Amino acid sequence: MIDELVKFFVVLLVVVEPLSLLPVLAGLTEGAGDNWRRRMAWKAAGLSAIVCLVFAAGGAALLDLLGISVHAFRVGGGILLFLLAIEMVFARPSGVRSITPGEDAEAHGRADISVFPLAFPLIAGPGALATILLAFAGVPIGSLQFVAQIGVIVLVLAITLGLMLVTGPVMRVVGTTGSAVLGRLLGVLLAALASQFVIDGIRGAMAG
Numbered sequence: 596m597i598d599e600l601v602k603f604f605v606v607l608l609v610v611v612e613p614l615s616l617l618p619v620l621a622g623l624t625e626g627a628g629d630n631w632r633r634r635m636a637w638k639a640a641g642l643s644a645i646v647c648l649v650f651a652a653g654g655a656a657l658l659d660l661l662g663i664s665v666h667a668f669r670v671g672g673g674i675l676l677f678l679l680a681i682e683m684v685f686a687r688p689s690g691v692r693s694i695t696p697g698e699d700a701e702a703h704g705r706a707d708i709s710v711f712p713l714a715f716p717l718i719a720g721p722g723a724l725a726t727i728l729l730a731f732a733g734v735p736i737g738s739l740q741f742v743a744q745i746g747v748i749v750l751v752l753a754i755t756l757g758l759m760l761v762t763g764p765v766m767r768v769v770g771t772t773g774s775a776v777l778g779r780l781l782g783v784l785l786a787a788l789a790s791q792f793v794i795d796g797i798r799g800a801m802a803g
Contacts, residue, residue: 596740603730604747606788609781610679610722613755614774617762619717623708629763636759639713640752646719647727647748652736654728665732669796672725676789679722683782686775718755729792 624632658668727748734741758765769777 596743599730599740600743600747602788603726603744604751606676606785607723607726607730607747607751608754609785609788610676610726611718611751611755612683612778612781613758614765614769615683615778616713616717616755616759617766617769618771618774620713620759620762621766623712624762632762633760635707635709635713636756636762638707638709639718640756640759642710642714643719643755644749644752646714647723647752648745650724650727651731651741651745651748654731655733658728658732664800666796666799668732669729669792669799672729673789673792673796675725676722676792677786680782680786680789683778683785686779718752 620632620636624635658665730744731741734744766774
């Protein structure tokens with residue numbers, strides 16, 4: 596179980612990619628006070644937690660309702676994560692996690708950026724939700740593994756919140772270029788993990 600938890604933590608952290616949120620948050624809150632930026636960060640993390648926990652608890656039931664097998668979802672989810680990896684490596688928006696220029700302009704005009712674009716699609720976006728569904732598929736609610744994976748979600752969101760709360764200092768140290776370089780490196784790792792999801796899904800479907 597430890598190996599599965601570590602893999603889930605790595606994939607979810609890479610998909611959420613907290614450092615990549617910082618340039619966006621800094622840009623959207625430029626000229627605003629630190630208190631407002633912190634309030635948006637707390638609210639976005641809270642909303643993301645609610646969405647992620649709902650998907651963790653109800654994702655398996657949703658797949659059963661739609662008649663989708665776990666193996667099929669592993670293949671589809673792996674492909675989705677692979678698209679996200681391509682976006683990260685080549686810095687080309689695929690729509691999996693990034694926002695369009697029009698959406699960015701709309702976000703700049705919003706008084707509240709916690710729901711859009713911070714909570715969705717930047718934190719609890721399609722990639723993160725697919726990762727959660729993949730991890731929780733077949734895991735009984737209330738089991739030790741279920742509770743441990745909930746802890747992983749909380750840990751990743753806590754890391755994300757912590758970085759958002761210190762956006763200014765981190766951006767001064769890392770910079771936009773440093774964040775982009777790290778994102779590309781993590782994208783290569785995510786591509787390999789996504790490929791493994793697809794392979795596992797195909798292997799499981801053929802064995803079943």
